[in-house]
Amino acid sequence: MTTDASLLTVDDVHKQFARIHAVAGVSLNISRGDIFALLGPNGAGKSTLLRMLVGITRPDRGRIAWMGRSDDAARVALRMGYLPEDRGLYQDVPVSRVLAYFGTLRGMTHAAAVSAAADWLERLSLRERAGDLVRTLSKGNQQKVQFAAAVLHRPEFVILDEPFSGLDPINQEVFLDLVRGLRANGTTVLLSAHQMSLVERLADHVFIMQGGREVLSGTVPQIRERWGAGLTLILQAPTFSDVGERAVAVHPAVTSAVQRDGELRVEVKPTHPVGDLLAVCLAHFAITGVRTEQSSLHEVYVATVGAAAPTALAAVTATEDAA
Amino acid sequence: MNRWSQVGIVARWEFRRFVKLKQQMIGVVIMVVVGAIGSGMGKMADRARNAPVTVGVVGSLSLPFVLPAVPGVTWDSTRHPTADQARAAVSAGELDAVLVVSSPGSAELVVKKRNSWTGIVEAALTGARREAALAALRLDPAAQASLAAPFSVTVSTVSAGSAQVSRGTRIVAAAVLMSGLLMLVSGFASLFAGITGEKQQRITEQMIAMVAPQTWMDGKIIGLTGAACVGTGLTVGSGAALLLLIPRVLGKPPLNISWDSVSPGLVALVTLVTALGVVMWFSFMAAVAATIDDPNASPRAPLLLLPLLPVGLAFSLLSRAESPLAQGLSMFPLTSMAVLPIRVVLTSVPWWEPVVAIVLLAVTAWGFRLAAGKIFAVGVLMHGKEPSLRETLRWLRTV
Numbered sequence: 001m002t003t004d005a006s007l008l009t010v011d012d013v014h015k016q017f018a019r020i021h022a023v024a025g026v027s028l029n030i031s032r033g034d035i036f037a038l039l040g041p042n043g044a045g046k047s048t049l050l051r052m053l054v055g056i057t058r059p060d061r062g063r064i065a066w067m068g069r070s071d072d073a074a075r076v077a078l079r080m081g082y083l084p085e086d087r088g089l090y091q092d093v094p095v096s097r098v099l100a101y102f103g104t105l106r107g108m109t110h111a112a113a114v115s116a117a118a119d120w121l122e123r124l125s126l127r128e129r130a131g132d133l134v135r136t137l138s139k140g141n142q143q144k145v146q147f148a149a150a151v152l153h154r155p156e157f158v159i160l161d162e163p164f165s166g167l168d169p170i171n172q173e174v175f176l177d178l179v180r181g182l183r184a185n186g187t188t189v190l191l192s193a194h195q196m197s198l199v200e201r202l203a204d205h206v207f208i209m210q211g212g213r214e215v216l217s218g219t220v221p222q223i224r225e226r227w228g229a230g231l232t233l234i235l236q237a238p239t240f241s242d243v244g245e246r247a248v249a250v251h252p253a254v255t256s257a258v259q260r261d262g263e264l265r266v267e268v269k270p271t272h273p274v275g276d277l278l279a280v281c282l283a284h285f286a287i288t289g290v291r292t293e294q295s296s297l298h299e300v301y302v303a304t305v306g307a308a309a310p311t312a313l314a315a316v317t318a319t320e321d322a323a
Numbered sequence: 324m325n326r327w328s329q330v331g332i333v334a335r336w337e338f339r340r341f342v343k344l345k346q347q348m349i350g351v352v353i354m355v356v357v358g359a360i361g362s363g364m365g366k367m368a369d370r371a372r373n374a375p376v377t378v379g380v381v382g383s384l385s386l387p388f389v390l391p392a393v394p395g396v397t398w399d400s401t402r403h404p405t406a407d408q409a410r411a412a413v414s415a416g417e418l419d420a421v422l423v424v425s426s427p428g429s430a431e432l433v434v435k436k437r438n439s440w441t442g443i444v445e446a447a448l449t450g451a452r453r454e455a456a457l458a459a460l461r462l463d464p465a466a467q468a469s470l471a472a473p474f475s476v477t478v479s480t481v482s483a484g485s486a487q488v489s490r491g492t493r494i495v496a497a498a499v500l501m502s503g504l505l506m507l508v509s510g511f512a513s514l515f516a517g518i519t520g521e522k523q524q525r526i527t528e529q530m531i532a533m534v535a536p537q538t539w540m541d542g543k544i545i546g547l548t549g550a551a552c553v554g555t556g557l558t559v560g561s562g563a564a565l566l567l568l569i570p571r572v573l574g575k576p577p578l579n580i581s582w583d584s585v586s587p588g589l590v591a592l593v594t595l596v597t598a599l600g601v602v603m604w605f606s607f608m609a610a611v612a613a614t615i616d617d618p619n620a621s622p623r624a625p626l627l628l629l630p631l632l633p634v635g636l637a638f639s640l641l642s643r644a645e646s647p648l649a650q651g652l653s654m655f656p657l658t659s660m661a662v663l664p665i666r667v668v669l670t671s672v673p674w675w676e677p678v679v680a681i682v683l684l685a686v687t688a689w690g691f692r693l694a695a696g697k698i699f700a701v702g703v704l705m706h707g708k709e710p711s712l713r714e715t716l717r718w719l720r721t722v
Contacts, residue, residue: 054532056704082532088525093340104332105533107324149529 006067007032007078007157007188008053013062015048015212022048024212025062030190030205035183037203038192041305045212046192047085050161053190054082066157079106081155085162085192087146091135095145096121098134099152106153113152120148124174140171147178151187158182160191164198176202196298206297208304215304220297227300230255230270235281236289240264244284253277329534333542334549341513341550351561358565362572372439378432379409382424388455393447395440398422409433420444428452491585493668496593498563500664502555503597504634510551510601511608511627517543518612518703527703536700541692544605551601592677593664596684600660603688604630610695613702616709623709637661644669654680656687694719 008030015023023045030036038046051057053064055075066074090098096117103113121127124144129137137145143166151158160179164172176198182189193199199206200220207217216227240259248264249257253272258265264285268274281287373395380400383390390398399418403409409421413435420434420441430448432441457467521527530539570577607630615621636658640649644666653663653672659680666672701718702710710718 051528056528056531080532082529084528084532086525086528088529090340090521090526091524101332101336102529102533105324105329105530146529 006030008190009063009065009068010049010053011063011065013049013052013059013064015045015052015057016060021212023052023059026209026212026214027062028207028214028217030188032188033183033186034204035179035189035191035202036205036207037199038190038207038209039194039196039199039301040192040209040215044209046209047161048212049209050082050084050159050190050192054080054159078156079153081106081150081153081158081187083147083150083158083160083163085165087143089134089142089145089149092133094131095126095134095137096130099145099149102149103152108153116152116154117148120152121145124148140167143167143171144174147175151182154185155187157188157190160189162193163191164193164195172198196296196301200297208301210305216300223297223300224295225270227304230272230295231268231274232293233266233268233274233277233281234291234293235264235266235285235287236262237264237285237287240285244281247280247284248277251277251280326535326538329538330542330545333534333539334546337517337543337546338549340517341547342553344553347554347557351557354558354561355565358569359572362565362569365569366572366574376419376438376440378444379403379412379418379421380424381406381409381421382430383422385424385427386430387427387459388451391447391451393444396444396447489585492589495585495590496664496668498559499590499593499597500661502559503601503660504631505555505558506548506551506597506601507604507630509554510547510605511630513547513550514543514605514608515612515615515618515624515627517547518609519615519618522613522616522703531700531704536703537693537696540606540609540696540699543609544602544692548601548605589667592667592681595681596660596663596677599681599684599688603656603660603684603691606688606691606695610698610702613699614705614710614715616705621709633658633661637665641665641669645671650676654683656680656684659684 006029008028010026010028013023013026014021026045026049028036038049040046048057052059055072063070066078090101093101096114099117099120100110100113103116104110108116118127118130121130124141124147126137126141126144129141134142134145147160147163150160163175163179167175172195179189179191179202191199191203203220205217205219206223208215216223218226245257245259245264248254248266253268253274254277255267255269257267266277266281268277278290375395375397377397377399379402380390380398381403383398383400390400403412403418403421406421406423409418409423410433412418413421413433416435420432420438422430422432422444424430432444434441457470462470521530534542566578608627611623611626615623618624633652636652640646640652640662643649649662649666649670652658653666654676655662663677663680667677697719698715702715
């Protein structure tokens, strides 16, 4: 499973709390320089897996290897950054002091940490707040400081657990740019999130978990192709004859054809070529416009994970109680 | 990054978090002001006690002695010849008191209201009567001095290594012990507030990702010990300064401590035992605090008082410091911090007793530190519920 470019290899990792199998045999591979999204419902085992990667807990079984080595020193060598889901900052301390403290704990000299903290606060438009106590910042600004704390020391690999949660749309865009900036600087990013539209725009690779196991994984186009409902052709014409509609509906590439709001929505099976289908359409209708829609990651997620929602909900409660 | 470098960084951070020199200096100033007010009131009380009083005497001829000279007291046996007149004069405020002599050996002292000097008058009259009785025996001055002198007892020991402990050594040893206890109390408050605060502010997971739990806890203990030392030093220092200043303000002789007589060995022993005890109890406290979710509602808060129990025990053993119970407790690690110094100062202790006590205390402190590190590692990441004792013990085996 390990490739030359593999930075992290997780091989059949298990973690159990009491009788709950929080992570049940997960295997994945993250390449250097990728943005890797770990998705799944609450209680799917994402945070447990991330905690094992960070070294907070250890797997009961399986292997976690960094650049082919599974010892702690290999992980430490990457100077990993971590933004936990359960996050907070020292509230009664000035912002710049908190950042400098975290930087020095990550091995930076005090001077380097102070300088990096100033740079990040400048980038996050918080330079004027450097001397203010953390508790005087808004929630969004505290989250920015938290992000800076996770990446201040220029990690090679950073784990961001729910980086977008609690942020307004403007700040979500800011964080999106920050994560892209990390990748541009060569940092490999592993993130967990529930905001599918953001993940879709950001991630190179998606891994969906449920009940501690992999549900599906791949690049976003691969996932759309393999697990999505396929392409939807939306045809516009003055009228749609019944004969023509039947001819389209029975075409081997078509899943369904439905008239709605004066348009004909034709769902095309994944991986099927549409040239022949378009020819059939042109033969029957005086087409004035065509547009296409693809299955979004959100739809794929809901389709694959949502079906087992009641089971997942029970698992969440049990896992959280056990953890 | 080196583990001990991280310990140092955490220690400095915790030290700076909890040493608030400005507030502590304000505390010292308040203490000095309260001390100054107290000594001023003491001086006023002295003045009131030494204010001159006039005591009328009725029937002084019946006394077998001459009325003695008492500082601040003037005897007046001429103005009011009868007891009733004298009583009326006391009621009217013309006299402070009247001494009505009823027989050669007794008298009634009538005052408008009770005063502190009446005891001094009674003691002076008793002394004058005894001297008169001795004079009546016509003894020579040497015999009289012999009768008045107290019986002198000097305590000495024959056991090796049990030389008499000087007053200076006792005071320094007691000061070190009290400082240790003060450190425990103030350090506990900081540890408790710090750790539960970090849990409530959701800082713990981020920290554990950067530093190993044991490293974090060690840094905390060192930093907070330093902070407690500063706080205790300020309190003890200002207290000592007040003790030296107050006699001067009151015009009394200063404390007589000869520092030459202080035993460095004994002071070092008490300091070592105190330091080990502080590490042991701070580790215990860190573990307890890590298992507490809400400090305002936790039933575990009274555990804070647990390390103070040996101190109470030590005080109760002050008059039985040589007993087998005291000897056992002076070597038992959970009580040796408080009991050993008391035994060493008050009794003759064989050389091996402090050695055994220190070894056991050091081993226990190290064990507490490791066990507390395991509990801390799991406890600081738990939110919402407090682990049972059974769960906590399971962590000790499995983490």
